[in-house]
Amino acid sequence: MKKILVLMLTILLAFSLVGCGDAKETEKTSGSASSDKSSKDSDVAYVKEKGTLVIGITDFAPMDYKDDNGEWIGFDADMAKAFAKSLGVKAEFVEIDWDNKIMELDGKTIDCVWNGMTLTDEVTSSMACSNAYCNNAQIVIVPSDKADKYQDKDSLSDLSFAVEAGSAGEEQVSTLGLKYTAVKAQADALMEVAAGTSDAAVIDSLMAAAMVGEGTSYTDLTYTVGLNNEEYGVGFRKGSDLVSALNDFFAASYADESMQKCAETYGVQAAVIKQ
Amino acid sequence: MEQILEQLPIVLKALNVGFLQTLKLFFVTLIGAFPLGLLIAFGSMSHFKPLSYFTKMIVWIIRGTPLMIQLLIIYYFPGLVLHNPIWGGGETGRFVAASVSFILNYACYFSEIYRGGIQGVPVGQEEAGLVLGMTKGQIFVKITLLQMIKRIVPPMSNEIITLVKDTSLARIIALQEIIWAGQAFMKGSQGISGAIWPLFFTAIYYLICNGILTILLGRLEKKLDYFK
Numbered sequence: 330m331k332k333i334l335v336l337m338l339t340i341l342l343a344f345s346l347v348g349c350g351d352a353k354e355t356e357k358t359s360g361s362a363s364s365d366k367s368s369k370d371s372d373v374a375y376v377k378e379k380g381t382l383v384i385g386i387t388d389f390a391p392m393d394y395k396d397d398n399g400e401w402i403g404f405d406a407d408m409a410k411a412f413a414k415s416l417g418v419k420a421e422f423v424e425i426d427w428d429n430k431i432m433e434l435d436g437k438t439i440d441c442v443w444n445g446m447t448l449t450d451e452v453t454s455s456m457a458c459s460n461a462y463c464n465n466a467q468i469v470i471v472p473s474d475k476a477d478k479y480q481d482k483d484s485l486s487d488l489s490f491a492v493e494a495g496s497a498g499e500e501q502v503s504t505l506g507l508k509y510t511a512v513k514a515q516a517d518a519l520m521e522v523a524a525g526t527s528d529a530a531v532i533d534s535l536m537a538a539a540m541v542g543e544g545t546s547y548t549d550l551t552y553t554v555g556l557n558n559e560e561y562g563v564g565f566r567k568g569s570d571l572v573s574a575l576n577d578f579f580a581a582s583y584a585d586e587s588m589q590k591c592a593e594t595y596g597v598q599a600a601v602i603k604q
Numbered sequence: 605m606e607q608i609l610e611q612l613p614i615v616l617k618a619l620n621v622g623f624l625q626t627l628k629l630f631f632v633t634l635i636g637a638f639p640l641g642l643l644i645a646f647g648s649m650s651h652f653k654p655l656s657y658f659t660k661m662i663v664w665i666i667r668g669t670p671l672m673i674q675l676l677i678i679y680y681f682p683g684l685v686l687h688n689p690i691w692g693g694g695e696t697g698r699f700v701a702a703s704v705s706f707i708l709n710y711a712c713y714f715s716e717i718y719r720g721g722i723q724g725v726p727v728g729q730e731e732a733g734l735v736l737g738m739t740k741g742q743i744f745v746k747i748t749l750l751q752m753i754k755r756i757v758p759p760m761s762n763e764i765i766t767l768v769k770d771t772s773l774a775r776i777i778a779l780q781e782i783i784w785a786g787q788a789f790m791k792g793s794q795g796i797s798g799a800i801w802p803l804f805f806t807a808i809y810y811l812i813c814n815g816i817l818t819i820l821l822g823r824l825e826k827k828l829d830y831f832k
Contacts (some may be wrong), residue, residue, distance in 0.1 A: 383693045388793045395794060423693045426778045429680075436683025438693035516790035520800055540791070545798030 385439035461560030491521035498531035622785030636707035641714025
């Protein structure tokens with residue numbers, strides 16, 4: 330009995346090893362075969378072959394958010410749907426962990442990051458990015474009762490900041506030489522300020538408009554100084570030809586004003602950049 | 605307070621959806637890890653040295669690395685290194701990858717508990733079986749197994765309760781379990797933005813779930829109390 334058991338287990342292990350080896354081999358061959366044909370040369374062909382454009386997003390009103398029916402809408406979501414339609418494929422939205430966006434792209438679990446992404450050095454060096462399509466700014470959030478004291482950049486030096494790790498906000502405070510703690514998300518940065526563990530936070534202006542003030546948990550917070558001006562873009566895998574396809578699409582939809590109309594629906598028309 | 609009451613229905617609905625995902629991952633992990641753990645336990649107790657060394661090495665690797673890293677490797681490795689994203693980008697793919705990681709991880713912990721339980725059964729029991737002319741298989745199924753189960757209930761309860769909470773790690777590969785659902789309202793979701801309380805509220809779900817589990821596992825322990 331014991332011998333039989335040992336034999337069975339050994340066979341099972343051998344099989345699983347062989348299985349792994351096999352799987353890896355076929356993966357490699359099929360992977361390289363398909364990438365030879367399409368994905369390495371042309372992301373457009375890869376996406377068309379699949380029939381879906383997988384768009385990595387986070388829940389981020391007014392760019393990407395769910396309506397009452399659970400459908401993804403927003404300025405970015407609507408433009409992404411239109412872009413997918415122009416390619417003749419289906420748009421599939423997938424919520425991702427923002428920290429892992431580059432892994433998601435390179436691992437092909439998504440085809441693009443289209444979620445009000447600020448074009449920072451980190452982003453442009455690790456992804457192929459489209460032309461900028463929307464303006465944004467990094468602004469300082471402080472408790473309302475202290476807002477008067479911090480209306481210009483010079484007054485910020487004695488504050489301790491909370492910023493999202495790897496965000497454009499972090500870039501700003503570190504170039505200004507301010508004291509800061511990096512936290513996981515912009516929302517966490519706000520919670521730090523509300524809890525008093527940090528004096529101030531730096532977040533996106535488009536986001537601040539939605540997250541701070543009346544009707545939120547942060548009625549005691551307000552925004553003061555804008556630290557910079559920056560731009561949103563769409564990120565693809567490095568060397569992807571979807572970039573030029575999207576730039577052409579942006580130019581066309583700006584020319585026929587469908588882009589501006591879409592922006593008006595979500596109240597961001599003032600931020601749209603001429604294509 | 606009024607604001608919270610207004611938000612409550614929307615938040616509860618979202619948290620319920622998230623918690624369903626948590627429970628799904630929990631049960632799938634248990635169903636997969638119970639038998640796989642036994643198989644690994646046999647492997648590491650085997651007298652066939654290469655097999656036992658091999659299984660012990662697997663157990664060492666899985667127990668010696670954080671589950672969060674295992675999740676990242678299992679989900680992203682196929683696409684990043686092998687250029688074949690076998691899991692796909694959708695929700696199902698993320699759930700399957702998370703299940704595989706959790707089953708592997710928990711099977712390794714279970715296997716050590718099983719091993720302790722099996723080896724804790726006195727040798728006399730096995731010898732008695734041999735005297736009665738039973739085969740090794742009969743001895744295991746009819747004599748050792750039940751005594752082992754009785755012995756492992758308390759340590760297994762510990763692991764099972766830990767598993768309920770560990771499922772929250774799956775959010776690293778964007779599996780939308782309850783913590784994810786709660787956090788979504790901090791940033792803004794379904795018209796509620798900048799709300800902190802839903803995240804903390806998720807603790808109540810875990811508490812209730814673990815309360816029920818504690819009671820059930822306690823009953824099982826009592827039921828098995830009729831023999832020593």
